[in-house]
Amino acid sequence: MKDFPYVRMMGLSAGVSMSFVGAIGMVESFNSRTLIEPFLSLGTFTLYGIVFVAGYAAARGRPNPLEPPVHDAKAGLATGLVVGLLAGVTTALFVLLIDVLDPSEHFPNMRPAMVDAMTFDLGVPTGLLVIIAISAGVAGFAGALHGLSERNRRGASAAILTILAFAFFEQVVADILDFADFVVDFLYTPTGALQPWSAVIVGALAWWLALRYQGRLTEFSERVRESEPKSRLRRTLILSGIALAIILPMVLGLIVNELLVNVALFILMGLGLNIVVGYAGLLDLGYVAFFAVGAYGTAVLTSTSDTGVNFGLNWWLALPIVMVLAAIAGLLVGTPVIRMRGDYLAIVTLGFGEIVRILLLSDWLTPLFGGAQGIRRIPGIPVPFKGEVGGTEPQLFIYVTMIFVAAAAYISYRSQNSRVGRAWAAMREDEDVAEAIGVGTVRAKLLAFISGAMIASFAGALFSAKVGTVFTNSFDVFVSIIILVIVIVGGMGSIPGVIVGAVVLIGVLGGPKQPGLLQEFSEYKLLIYGAILVFMMLKRPEGLIPSVRRSRELHHEELSQDAWLDKGGSFADDEQESAEV
Amino acid sequence: VTATTTPRKASSRRFRFNWVDGFLWFIRITALIIIAVGLTGSIQKFAGGEGPTLEGWRELVISSITTGFMYGLIALGYSMVYGVLGFINFAHGEVFMSGIMVGVVMSSIMFESGFWDANPWLSLAIILLVAMLVSVGIAILAERIAYRSLRGAPRLIPLITSIGVSFFLQYAFAGLFGVQARTYPPAPGNIGDDIIIFGIPVAGTKVLVIGVALATMVVLWLFVTRTKTGRAMRAVAEDKEIAGLMGINVDRTIVTTFALGGAMAGVAGLMWALLFRVVEFSSGFLPGIKAFTAAVLGGIGNIPGALLGGVVLGLFEGVGPLLILDGLGIPAVSQLKNAVGFAALVLVLLFRPTGLLGEQLGSEDRA
Numbered sequence: 001m002k003d004f005p006y007v008r009m010m011g012l013s014a015g016v017s018m019s020f021v022g023a024i025g026m027v028e029s030f031n032s033r034t035l036i037e038p039f040l041s042l043g044t045f046t047l048y049g050i051v052f053v054a055g056y057a058a059a060r061g062r063p064n065p066l067e068p069p070v071h072d073a074k075a076g077l078a079t080g081l082v083v084g085l086l087a088g089v090t091t092a093l094f095v096l097l098i099d100v101l102d103p104s105e106h107f108p109n110m111r112p113a114m115v116d117a118m119t120f121d122l123g124v125p126t127g128l129l130v131i132i133a134i135s136a137g138v139a140g141f142a143g144a145l146h147g148l149s150e151r152n153r154r155g156a157s158a159a160i161l162t163i164l165a166f167a168f169f170e171q172v173v174a175d176i177l178d179f180a181d182f183v184v185d186f187l188y189t190p191t192g193a194l195q196p197w198s199a200v201i202v203g204a205l206a207w208w209l210a211l212r213y214q215g216r217l218t219e220f221s222e223r224v225r226e227s228e229p230k231s232r233l234r235r236t237l238i239l240s241g242i243a244l245a246i247i248l249p250m251v252l253g254l255i256v257n258e259l260l261v262n263v264a265l266f267i268l269m270g271l272g273l274n275i276v277v278g279y280a281g282l283l284d285l286g287y288v289a290f291f292a293v294g295a296y297g298t299a300v301l302t303s304t305s306d307t308g309v310n311f312g313l314n315w316w317l318a319l320p321i322v323m324v325l326a327a328i329a330g331l332l333v334g335t336p337v338i339r340m341r342g343d344y345l346a347i348v349t350l351g352f353g354e355i356v357r358i359l360l361l362s363d364w365l366t367p368l369f370g371g372a373q374g375i376r377r378i379p380g381i382p383v384p385f386k387g388e389v390g391g392t393e394p395q396l397f398i399y400v401t402m403i404f405v406a407a408a409a410y411i412s413y414r415s416q417n418s419r420v421g422r423a424w425a426a427m428r429e430d431e432d433v434a435e436a437i438g439v440g441t442v443r444a445k446l447l448a449f450i451s452g453a454m455i456a457s458f459a460g461a462l463f464s465a466k467v468g469t470v471f472t473n474s475f476d477v478f479v480s481i482i483i484l485v486i487v488i489v490g491g492m493g494s495i496p497g498v499i500v501g502a503v504v505l506i507g508v509l510g511g512p513k514q515p516g517l518l519q520e521f522s523e524y525k526l527l528i529y530g531a532i533l534v535f536m537m538l539k540r541p542e543g544l545i546p547s548v549r550r551s552r553e554l555h556h557e558e559l560s561q562d563a564w565l566d567k568g569g570s571f572a573d574d575e576q577e578s579a580e581v
Numbered sequence: 582v583t584a585t586t587t588p589r590k591a592s593s594r595r596f597r598f599n600w601v602d603g604f605l606w607f608i609r610i611t612a613l614i615i616i617a618v619g620l621t622g623s624i625q626k627f628a629g630g631e632g633p634t635l636e637g638w639r640e641l642v643i644s645s646i647t648t649g650f651m652y653g654l655i656a657l658g659y660s661m662v663y664g665v666l667g668f669i670n671f672a673h674g675e676v677f678m679s680g681i682m683v684g685v686v687m688s689s690i691m692f693e694s695g696f697w698d699a700n701p702w703l704s705l706a707i708i709l710l711v712a713m714l715v716s717v718g719i720a721i722l723a724e725r726i727a728y729r730s731l732r733g734a735p736r737l738i739p740l741i742t743s744i745g746v747s748f749f750l751q752y753a754f755a756g757l758f759g760v761q762a763r764t765y766p767p768a769p770g771n772i773g774d775d776i777i778i779f780g781i782p783v784a785g786t787k788v789l790v791i792g793v794a795l796a797t798m799v800v801l802w803l804f805v806t807r808t809k810t811g812r813a814m815r816a817v818a819e820d821k822e823i824a825g826l827m828g829i830n831v832d833r834t835i836v837t838t839f840a841l842g843g844a845m846a847g848v849a850g851l852m853w854a855l856l857f858r859v860v861e862f863s864s865g866f867l868p869g870i871k872a873f874t875a876a877v878l879g880g881i882g883n884i885p886g887a888l889l890g891g892v893v894l895g896l897f898e899g900v901g902p903l904l905i906l907d908g909l910g911i912p913a914v915s916q917l918k919n920a921v922g923f924a925a926l927v928l929v930l931l932f933r934p935t936g937l938l939g940e941q942l943g944s945e946d947r948a
Binding site: 020023025026106107108109110281283285335336338339340342343344346347348351352355358359361362363364442481485488523524526527529530531532533534535537538541 | 599601604605608668669686689690727730731734736737738739740741742744745746747748749750751752753755756757758759870873874877911912913916917919920923924926927930931934
């Protein structure tokens with residue numbers, strides 16, 4: 001163990017994180033869901049997942065570009081054990097403290113039930129030793145994984161991830177295997193937890209598949225990355241993606257389809273915000289305002305309720321009007337902020353978003369928007385042969401939504417390399433230079449706001465047809481932030497990134513009001529979103545599926561700084577780099 | 582690297598009039614007309630005997646000013662961090678909230694034991710100390726964990742990070758302290774009693790709040806202008822690299838800046854405890870945004886400006902709805918208080934983006 005301070009830091013931070021997770025009541029409420037029968041609940045998984053990651057990372061050593069990581073089973077095991085012991089002792093001390101003091105009067109989650117949840121109902125002296133033992137064991141195991149060969153390590157991670165995916169996505173798996181009930185009954189307990197034997201089978205299968213096909217998979221993804229934008233390979237990929245999107249809803253059940261509709265709505269908004277933030281580089285924190293304009297516009301135009309103003313229009317007739325309204329809203333928000341600095345713009349747009357929500361809620365505009373009562377009786381979307389499709393038929397509604405997602409994706413894709421797309425890129429990289437070389441930044445900014453607003457208004461129009469009743473509390477600032485997280489997690493400026501980001505975040509964690517696949521997370525959703533945002537910004541600002549150009553910009557910055565330091569202040573490397581671009 | 586922009590902008594814009602400028606002028610003039618119409622409408626109403634009494638107005642103005650002082654103290658945290666690092670610490674509202682959350686637990690323990698009313702000044706001092714310590718701790722932790730490694734990054738990156746920190750802190754406190762609102766006990770002893778100033782009775786808590794704010798402000802001003810650390814802060818704000826070359830410990834100076842902002846937020850926390858008393862995990866969000874508005878209003882990076890901006894904003898959103906919107910015939914204007922606050926931000930940036938007293942930014946951030 002040559003780098004003890006690092007190991008100690010990892011152990012203690014893991015311990016503090018574990019105590020924190022316990023203190024906010026996560027372990028207790030997550031324990032209601034069992035992932036693998038009989039021993040692994042979601043709470044246990046969250047708790048010891050932390051120490052697993054810490055043990056693995058500590059055994060790998062401090063990230064150092066000059067020295068390749070050392071992979072050694074014994075050293076890894078030792079490091080892992082130390083990390084696990086430190087973390088376990090910290091957590092155990094914390095639990096002991098809670099048990100002795102019982103501060104539940106002031107800290108409602110730090111109560112005896114939490115102590116029971118953390119100690120597996122074993123009570124204080126025994127349970128604490130169990131915490132330390134498990135945490136040392138888990139971290140030691142994680143550290144010892146470094147003893148495996150490169151190939152087997154990948155196999156192991158594939159196995160672990162697959163088991164977890166089967167446990168987490170029980171609902172999806174059960175829906176897909178609907179035709180083969182006996183398989184589902186074999187894999188899962190009646191309550192939806194993975195059976196121990198099926199965990200072993202699934203894991204072994206994944207390991208074997210990973211060993212067998214790992215090489216080909218990397219080769220294939222390499223080929224995709226190298227291929228030209230319009231090559232046959234990419235087209236095939238996109239087409240198969242579309243085919244999957246068409247077939248999947250037919251296979252899946254009601255609940256998962258409902259979830260898919262939410263995911264699709266957030267993909268739509270993510271694509272819209274991606275134009276504003278990802279392409280044009282304007283940080284809009286009030287994006288929800290355009291969503292609200294779309295939803296309330298549609299509601300007023302199509303609602304058939306007797307109170308308030310309403311027109312009872314057909315949804316398809318209302319849509320173009322709503323789009324125009326959204327474009328006007330985009331112009332109204334966009335124009336005042338055109339000359340503002342990037343960070344002022346962020347706060348001002350946040351202010352606009354809140355102003356819209358406050359106005360919708362106010363007594364002043366109640367005759368028009370219903371105030372706190374909202375607008376009721378919004379009909380669904382008329383579809384040929386099917387009548388009006390609303391939120392009660394998610395299996396049909398998802399297809400209507402997908403049409404708009406496809407349209408938005410196509411618009412984003414085409415605008416990227418168009419004249420205005422290049423203007424956006426130039427503006428994002430350096431506004432002054434862009435203006436100096438003749439890019440019309442005013443026009444470009446306004447176009448970004450307008451197209452973003454119009455795409456959000458699609459989402460709003462679909463949303464009100466889906467839910468049938470709109471209230472202001474669906475349009476608070478969290479919506480804006482969650483859409484921002486989607487764009488950032490996926491990768492700013494990257495269309496596949498937005499789609500993956502929305503599927504992962506909304507599908508698993510859930511939207512601001514909508515539950516995801518892991519319903520236990522709902523209470524801690526925004527905590528996790530916040531943590532993800534910080535983590536992504538620190539570790540991978542270009543996102544999961546980075547857009548080539550954007551990640552070059554982000555790393556260019558680092559590169560040029562390093563180059564500046566190395567070369568004693570000359571920007572030789574920097575010039576070379578820009579010449580290549 | 583830095584001296585690329587400013588002169589060209591000024592000269593090329595002066596002789597050009599395009600439709601964006603036209604539209605901006607249109608917004609400015611419309612805003613003025615709305616304010617004028619609202620004012621005349623309200624004045625006519627008040628002349629006709631409607632609206633609050635004179636005592637009502639006095640109360641409103643005094644409480645708006647005290648709220649404004651609180652905004653001003655929070656705004657100092659934004660202002661100083663912006664001056665030194667050039668980024669908006671969106672999580673500063675949560676730094677403020679963390680202090681009052683821990684403070685409320687402390688106060689209820691003291692209240693139950695009878696300590697609160699037995700030693701009024703001592704209990705307030707303890708609350709102040711606890712709020713300051715917690716806020717400073719959270720501010721330093723956030724800097725260390727989230728912001729430090731992002732110093733060279735494009736300026737939106739730390740802003741987005743601080744949004745993440747803000748939400749994380751909010752829901753971490755929701756998890757730790759529960760989601761239900763808690764209430765500070767009423768001001769201890771006779772601190773809450775009215776004090777007569779120039780023949781006007783003013784609640785003692787409000788006098789205390791204004792006094793504490795002014796005193797804190799003076800101390801901070803002396804610290805920044807007279808001490809070595811203060812000079813280091815100004816040097817780092819001017820140019821980090823050169824300051825580093827001159828032997829200033831840039832890291833430590835930046836931590837000091839965050840700590841000072843946190844301490845100011847802690848003082849503001851005491852004011853919240855005395856004025857509003859109700860606390861929940863989202864209590865920091867709106868005051869945070871308002872305080873940012875105050876910082877911009879006074880001129881970001883400008884220390885007296887932050888306090889002035891706070892008072893002006895407090896008055897604007899406290900009196901504005903009644904004085905302007907009521908005259909336009911809008912019902913239930915108090916609902917629109919926050920909207921008026923946000924509108925104030927937009928108007929300030931439209932009319933005078935450098936704020937009332939002018940910005941004092943480092944050269945790196947003027948671009």
